[in-house]
Amino acid sequence: MTDRSTAADRPLLEATDVTVRFGGLVALDRVPLTVPPATIVGLIGPNGAGKSTFFGVLSGLIRPRTGTVRIDGDDVTRTSPQVRARLGVARTFQRLELFGELTVRQHLVVAYRAKRRRTLFDLARALPLDLVGLGNRPAPGEDETVDRVLELLGLTAVASVSASAIGLGTGRLVEVARALASQPRVLLLDEPSSGLDARETHELADVLARLRDEEGVALVLVEHNVGMVLGLADDVTVLDFGEVIARGPAAAIRADAAVQAAYLGTGM
Amino acid sequence: MTTYFVAGIVVGSVYAIATLGLVLTYTTSRIFNFAHGAVAFFVAVTFYQATVNWGWNAHLAGVLTIFVFSPLLGLFLWAVLFRRLTESPSSVRLVSTIGLSVALPALAPILYPHIDAVLQPSMLWSPAHEYTIFGVHVDSNQVAVVMAAALIAVLLTVLMRATPYGLSVRAAVDSQSMAGASGVNTSFVTAVSWMIGTTLAGAAGVLLGALRGFTILQFTFLLLGSFAAMVVARMHSLTLAFAGSMAIGLLQELSASQQFQHFLEHFASPTNPIILGIRPSIPFIVMLVLLLVYNGLQEERFAIDTRSMAEPVREVVVGRDQRWWRRLLPIAVCLVGVLVAPEFLNGLWLAIVASGLALATAFLSYVVVTGDGGMISLCQITFAGIAAALAAQFATNHNVPVLLAILLGALIVVPIGMIAALPSLRLGSLYLALATLAFAQLVQNTYFQTPRISNFGQGVAVPRPGGLAGDRAFYYLLVVLFVLVALLVRNLERSTTGLNLAAMRSSETATATLGVNIVWSKFVAFGLSAFIAGIGGGLYASYAGAANMNQFDALLGAVWLAVVVTWGIRSITGALLAGLSFTIIPQLVTDHLSGRWLNLPTLFFGLGAIALARDPRGILHRATTRRHERRIRRARRNAEPADRVAEPIAAA
Numbered sequence: 077m078t079d080r081s082t083a084a085d086r087p088l089l090e091a092t093d094v095t096v097r098f099g100g101l102v103a104l105d106r107v108p109l110t111v112p113p114a115t116i117v118g119l120i121g122p123n124g125a126g127k128s129t130f131f132g133v134l135s136g137l138i139r140p141r142t143g144t145v146r147i148d149g150d151d152v153t154r155t156s157p158q159v160r161a162r163l164g165v166a167r168t169f170q171r172l173e174l175f176g177e178l179t180v181r182q183h184l185v186v187a188y189r190a191k192r193r194r195t196l197f198d199l200a201r202a203l204p205l206d207l208v209g210l211g212n213r214p215a216p217g218e219d220e221t222v223d224r225v226l227e228l229l230g231l232t233a234v235a236s237v238s239a240s241a242i243g244l245g246t247g248r249l250v251e252v253a254r255a256l257a258s259q260p261r262v263l264l265l266d267e268p269s270s271g272l273d274a275r276e277t278h279e280l281a282d283v284l285a286r287l288r289d290e291e292g293v294a295l296v297l298v299e300h301n302v303g304m305v306l307g308l309a310d311d312v313t314v315l316d317f318g319e320v321i322a323r324g325p326a327a328a329i330r331a332d333a334a335v336q337a338a339y340l341g342t343g344m
Numbered sequence: 345m346t347t348y349f350v351a352g353i354v355v356g357s358v359y360a361i362a363t364l365g366l367v368l369t370y371t372t373s374r375i376f377n378f379a380h381g382a383v384a385f386f387v388a389v390t391f392y393q394a395t396v397n398w399g400w401n402a403h404l405a406g407v408l409t410i411f412v413f414s415p416l417l418g419l420f421l422w423a424v425l426f427r428r429l430t431e432s433p434s435s436v437r438l439v440s441t442i443g444l445s446v447a448l449p450a451l452a453p454i455l456y457p458h459i460d461a462v463l464q465p466s467m468l469w470s471p472a473h474e475y476t477i478f479g480v481h482v483d484s485n486q487v488a489v490v491m492a493a494a495l496i497a498v499l500l501t502v503l504m505r506a507t508p509y510g511l512s513v514r515a516a517v518d519s520q521s522m523a524g525a526s527g528v529n530t531s532f533v534t535a536v537s538w539m540i541g542t543t544l545a546g547a548a549g550v551l552l553g554a555l556r557g558f559t560i561l562q563f564t565f566l567l568l569g570s571f572a573a574m575v576v577a578r579m580h581s582l583t584l585a586f587a588g589s590m591a592i593g594l595l596q597e598l599s600a601s602q603q604f605q606h607f608l609e610h611f612a613s614p615t616n617p618i619i620l621g622i623r624p625s626i627p628f629i630v631m632l633v634l635l636l637v638y639n640g641l642q643e644e645r646f647a648i649d650t651r652s653m654a655e656p657v658r659e660v661v662v663g664r665d666q667r668w669w670r671r672l673l674p675i676a677v678c679l680v681g682v683l684v685a686p687e688f689l690n691g692l693w694l695a696i697v698a699s700g701l702a703l704a705t706a707f708l709s710y711v712v713v714t715g716d717g718g719m720i721s722l723c724q725i726t727f728a729g730i731a732a733a734l735a736a737q738f739a740t741n742h743n744v745p746v747l748l749a750i751l752l753g754a755l756i757v758v759p760i761g762m763i764a765a766l767p768s769l770r771l772g773s774l775y776l777a778l779a780t781l782a783f784a785q786l787v788q789n790t791y792f793q794t795p796r797i798s799n800f801g802q803g804v805a806v807p808r809p810g811g812l813a814g815d816r817a818f819y820y821l822l823v824v825l826f827v828l829v830a831l832l833v834r835n836l837e838r839s840t841t842g843l844n845l846a847a848m849r850s851s852e853t854a855t856a857t858l859g860v861n862i863v864w865s866k867f868v869a870f871g872l873s874a875f876i877a878g879i880g881g882g883l884y885a886s887y888a889g890a891a892n893m894n895q896f897d898a899l900l901g902a903v904w905l906a907v908v909v910t911w912g913i914r915s916i917t918g919a920l921l922a923g924l925s926f927t928i929i930p931q932l933v934t935d936h937l938s939g940r941w942l943n944l945p946t947l948f949f950g951l952g953a954i955a956l957a958r959d960p961r962g963i964l965h966r967a968t969t970r971r972h973e974r975r976i977r978r979a980r981r982n983a984e985p986a987d988r989v990a991e992p993i994a995a996a
Contacts, residue, residue, distance in 0.1 A: 135857050161859025173854035175847040186847045189840050190859040199864050203841065207832055207872075211839025239850075258858050 086149060088113045088294050089165065089262045094133050094143035096126070096318075103129045105318045106143065110311075111262060114292040116284065118309030118326065120302055125315040127298045128170055131264050134296070135167045136160045147262075162194055164261030168251035168268060170298075174239040180250050181235040184222040184257035189215050191258055222257055228283055229253045244271040249280070256287070262294045263287070269301045277301065281308055306330055346480050348601040349594070354486045355569075356593025357493035358551050362566055363573040363585045364500055365544030371504075371580050372513050372537035373430050375437050376774050378902075379444035381567025383421075383542055384549030385560055386448045387414050391550045392558050393456040395465040406467025410546045418542025422535050425954060430534070432958065434773050438720050439909055439957035442777075445567075446906045447950025449560045450943035457940040459558055466554035489551055496544065497586045504582065513537065564899060565624065568785060569593065571778055572627035575634045592627055599623045621790035628782035628789075635767050635779045674917045674964060682823055682920075686816050694815050695887070696927045701822040702887050704923025705829050706880020707908050708916065709873040712833055714905075715914035715960060716842060717869030718849035719768050720777045722901050723784040727757045727764075727874040728881025729896025730787065733797045735882040736804035736891035746809045746886055754878030761874025762867045769863055784898035792893040803892030806885040822883060829876055830916045841868055903946055910952030912962020921964075 089111040096104040104126045111117050119127050132138035134145060136157035144153045147163045166187075175183055192215045193199050205211045226232045229249045234242060239250060248271050255263055265284075269277045281304055287293040299305045305312060305326070312329040314322040322335045329335055366380050377383070387409055394405035425444065429437045453459065472483035504510035512533045548566060556562040569592050576588030598604060600623060608619050622629075685697055706728045713721050731753035738749035767779035792798060807813075812821050836842050844865050847855045856862050885891035907926050912918025929945040937944065956962055 137853060137857070157853075157856040158859050158861060161857055165857075167857050169854060173851035175850040175854070177846050177850060178843070182843060183847075186843050186855070186860065187858045189843070193840070193861070194859075196864070199861060203868065206839030206841045207835055209831070209835040209838070211835065211841065254854075254858070 087111055087146075088148065089134065089296075090146045090149075091130075091134060092144050092146075094130065094145070095141045096129055096133060096138060097141050102318050104133070104140070107313075107315065107318070107320055109134075109296070109313060111294045111296055113261070113294050114288050115310045116288055116295045116297055116308050118305035118312040119296060119298045119315065120305055120312060121315035124317070126318040127315060128266060129318075130315070131167060131266050131296075131298060134264055135165060161190065161258060161260075164259075165264065166255035166258045166260035166262070167264035168248075168255050168266055170266040170270070172244070172247045172251060174247055174250060176240040177238070179236050179238055180231055180242065180246075180253075181222060181226065183239065183250055183254040184225055185214075185218065187254045187257035188218050188221055188259070221259065225253050225256045228256070228286075230279065245273065245276055248272060249276075252280070252283075260293065262296065264296045264298075266298050267300060268297070269299060269304055277304060284308060345598075345601055345603060348597045350480060350482055350486060352594035352597030353590065354489050354555070354593070355597055356590035357490045358548050358555065359566065359569040359573060359589035359593050360493045360586045361496055361544050361551070362548035363570040363577070363589045364496055364582060365541040365548070366570055366574055367577060367580060367582055367585045368500065368504075368537050368544070369426075369541035370574070373426060373534050375426055375429050375441065376574075376579070377426075377444075377541070378438065378441040378777075379448060380541075380545050380570060381563045382445040382448040383414075383417065384545040384552065384566060385558075385563040386452055386549075387417065387542075387546030388549035388553040388558055388563070389452045389456055389459050391467065392459055392465060392553060395467075396460075397456070397458055402465055402467050406550055410467075410543060410550055414543040414546030415539040417546075418539040419535060421542065422538040426538055427531070427534070435714075435718065435720055436957045438774060438777055439905070440954050442720075442722075442902050443906050443909070443950045443953030443957060445950075446903050446953065447947050449563075450946035450950060453943050454940060454947065464554050464557050467550055468554065485554075492547070492551075493586075497582065501582050509533070509536070560899075565627070568627045568631075568781070569596070571781070572631040572634075575631050575638070575775075575778065578638070592630060595630070596623060596626050599626060618790050618794075621786075621793055625786050625789045628786045631778060631782045632786070635771065635775055635782075670968075675920075678917055678920050679823075679827075686819055691815065693931075694819060696931045697924065698815070698819045698822055699884060699887055700924040700927035701819070701826055701920075702880055702884035702923070703926050704880075704920045705822070705826045705883060706877050707904065707919040707922045707926075708826075708829050708833050709875075709877035709880065710905065710908045710913055711916060711919050712836065712876060713869050713873035714908075716833075716837055716845045716849075717866065717873070718773075718845070719765075719866070719869065720773055720905075721764070721780045721870070721873070722777055722905065723764055723780040723787075723898070724873065724877045725896050725901035725904050726784040726787050726898060727761055727877040728884070729792060729891075729893055730760060730881075731757045731878025732806070732881040732885035732891040732896065733792070733804070733893065736806045736885060737796070739807055740805050746807050749806075750879060750882030750886065753882050754875045757874045757878040758871045761870045761872075761877075764874070765866050765870035768866050768870070781898070784901055788893075788896075788898045792896070797891075798893055799890075801892075801894070803885070803890035803894075805890050806882070807889075808886055818887060822887070825879070825883065826920070829879060830919075832872075833876070833916060836872065841865065845869060903949055906949040906953035910949055910956055910963060912956075912960070912964050914960040915962060915964065917964060918962045 087110045089109075091107065091109040093106045093108065094104050095102070095106055107126070107130060109117065109119070109130070119130065121127055129138060133140050136152070136155060136159070140153065144151050146152065147160065147165065152160055152163065175186070178186070193202055202211065223232070226235055229252060231246070231249055231253055234246060239247070242250065248268055252265065252268055269280055272280060284295055284297070285308060288295060297305055297309060306329065307326075309326050312322075312324065312326050313320055314329060314332075314335050322329055322332045324332075362380060362384060366377060370376050390413055391405055391409040394400045394409060395402045421444070425440060429440055432440075466485065468485040468488055472485040474481060474483050475487070504513060512529075549563065552562060552566050569589065572592050573585050573588035576591070577585035608622075612619050682697070682701070686694055689697060706724070709724050709727070713719055713724065731750070734753035734756055735746070735749040738744040738752055739746045744752065764780055764783055768776045771779070797804065808818055809821065812818050844855065844860045847860065848862060848865055852862060881896065884895070888895070904926075908919060908922045911922040911925070929948070930942075933941055933944050952963070956966065959966055
């Protein structure tokens with residue numbers, strides 16, 4: 077586990093010195109993060125520590141005051157969410173952002189096809205087909221990928237159910253499935269286990285570990301379920317009030333006195 | 345010059361009174377009341393009725409209408425409408441108040457049939473006392489209006505900043521439920537603010553009536569002046585709202601001064617319609633410029649949610665109630681009806697139904713931009729009008745075959761539609777609605793007024809297509825074209841682009857992070873909708889024989905939206921029925937009721953939009969869901985409780 081996190085390969089996603097202010101409030105203060113390929117990086121911290129804000133910065137929804145975000149070493153700090161998606165970043169949302177009028181399967185289809193229509197030329201070429209009625213045929217490889225991801229997350233049974241009719245727990249899994257269907261290299265997961273019961277959480281943890289080990293996907297995991305993060309992650313960053321208070325392998329974090337005091341309390 | 349200055353201050357004061365009311369209701373309930381001007385109009389004509397037709401003393405009537413009738417009207421509107429809107433998606437809030445802005449002015453002539461715009465009763469002194477202050481001539485009424493505006497601004501500021509009421513308002517704005525939990529009576533707070541807001545609208549209305557006359561047109565200008573001031577105020581600053589109103593009033597009046605006219609003569613002749621159009625367009629120019637450059641509005645995008653008419657759809661498994669014959673039945677019935685109709689209709693009714701079909705084609709543009717794209721556009725009628733005007737130019741002045749001319753006209757409005765989509769790229773749905781409204785008014789005041797287009801108010805001739813000039817032949821052509829455009833819309837909805845639009849309607853953020861090109865999707869929705877509106881507009885003009893711009897009045901655009909919402913803005917059948925009812929119902933009213941009831945259909949459409957804003961599939965869908973729910977309930981009673989798929993996501 078530790079050999080992976082200290083591997084010398086170039087990080088897939090890297091943030092340095094990210095600072096975000098909302099008015100007078102410092103939401104993030106020079107926060108760094110390094111995500112090598114095929115690793116799970118945990119991001120923990122109490123409510124209001126800035127975890128979701130940091131995800132906003134990584135996925136391009138929030139522009140930081142200072143600092144840079146790099147993908148494959150290229151500076152993408154000023155690029156849009158779309159550009160980052162094309163470079164292989166996908167994310168889920170803590171507050172579910174499902175498409176209420178689409179079926180579960182259609183969520184994955186939207187995600188898969190977004191990759192196929194990258195350039196303005198692709199889009200312009202596809203539009204006439206869409207208008208004459210040839211625009212609803214599956215893209216090459218779409219059915220296999222979508223079916224496989226549905227299977228992986230146990231969503232096959234609800235594939236044709238409208239997203240407005242599924243429960244919170246299933247909704248979390250749809251968020252993950254949708255992100256996976258875009259075939260990301262880095263997957264940012266914002267509280268994926270909240271709303272899941274113990275068995276579902278366990279299954280999700282298995283899926284995440286398999287994604288890393290079998291598919292080589294890098295994951296950034298924001299979680300309240302500290303046990304899950306410490307069990308899964310290769311490397312953990314602890315945030316408190318927008319500042320990094322600890323960084324390192326999961327085992328070291330578990331033992332860190334500062335973390336114990338600031339966050340984990342005596343309950344661990 | 346000083347005369348214009350004084351007039352500007354007075355007009356600005358009236359704007360300010362209205363705008364302060366808008367700010368108050370917006371900050372307490374997050375509802376931008378598009379019907380604010382309509383409320384002002386309604387109160388004003390009530391005052392007119394009381395003084396002129398019932399012979400009440402003007403001072404008494406003024407006090408009663410402003411301080412008794414207006415708050416009661418506000419309380420009533422709050423109880424039946426605004427109270428329920430606070431928790432609705434922003435598009436529902438918008439459409440409901442647009443519906444109200446259609447319904448109220450239509451109700452006025454039904455209640456008060458004898459309003460004559462020539463008389464301008466005033467609740468102030470008549471004749472007014474004249475003074476000279478620092479060499480400037482003013483009269484007592486002008487002084488009273490300005491002082492009233494200043495007093496209201498001060499009182500409202502004190503109310504909001506320094507009283508427990510203001511604190512409750514701010515608490516209620518942050519979180520209704522939280523404020524409620526900590527003992528703030530949010531119902532009371534919002535009800536009172538709607539009462540004050542309506543009172544201010546009423547006061548502005550009565551004053552404006554005395555200044556400018558009791559026509560809805562004047563109140564539209566009041567409304568748009570206030571909207572521009574609201575944008576200046578970023579929707580919430582009382583101070584900026586006051587200053588903005590004054591500035592717009594001043595700009596408007598000063599632009600009428602000789603100095604400014606001389607200045608303009610450097611650029612164009614004084615009779616140039618663009619020059620003539622500038623003065624009435626000042627609020628929209630201000631609004632458009634601010635919407636495009638104002639940076640503070642960007643943050644509002646997430647505060648004013650971008651969620652669209654994406655109320656959770658009720659069916660649990662998509663397609664369960666959608667057996668193919670059930671889905672196709674309404675459209676099949678409509679089409680058969682439309683196809684056999686010429687056998688039973690005389691010349692007049694054939695014409696009525698045919699223009700309904702042309703309009704239905706134009707209404708399909710709402711299905712694309714609002715139904716599918718989730719964006720509220722108030723300038724679809726303008727796209728239709730521009731395309732019709734262009735088609736007339738091509739066909740009459742350049743001898744292009746008419747169908748080709750219509751196609752060309754519609755193609756030219758595609759890039760115009762894309763330009764109109766620009767505000768939607770960075771702003772929320774409220775600002776988009778305002779920007780499209782401003783755009784529609786701007787085009788109407790300038791381009792539509794040019795002699796080449798307006799042709800002395802008759803419009804330029806648009807011939808019927810050669811060989812299909814007969815009423816019946818052209819009727820069938822309209823049917824075919826409607827079906828073709830409807831297929832285009834249906835194909836779009838089922839395509840990847842359609843999927844992306846449906847995704848965007850629910851969560852623009854999530855769609856963006858998947859890598860879907862949001863800008864492209866919005867351009868496609870707006871561009872295609874402009875094209876469809878253009879085709880419909882061109883056909884409408886061709887059937888009528890001329891492209892008369894009065895039929896593409898920006899205000900009428902709100903009625904278009906209302907009628908489409910009533911029948912279902914996400915449904916092709918809805919667009920068809922909307923088009924047909926838009927021409928058939930008024931004709932029925934003309935045939936069977938007295939002139940007093942002419943506005944009855946508009947009232948219906950306005951009320952329909954209010955009632956059905958929540959249901960993007962309109963009246964038809966409302967009926968089928970009811971039936972479906974009854975069937976489910978029956979099945980549940982009969983069968984054992986089956987496994988429910990899951991609880992709906994309620995609190996997530």
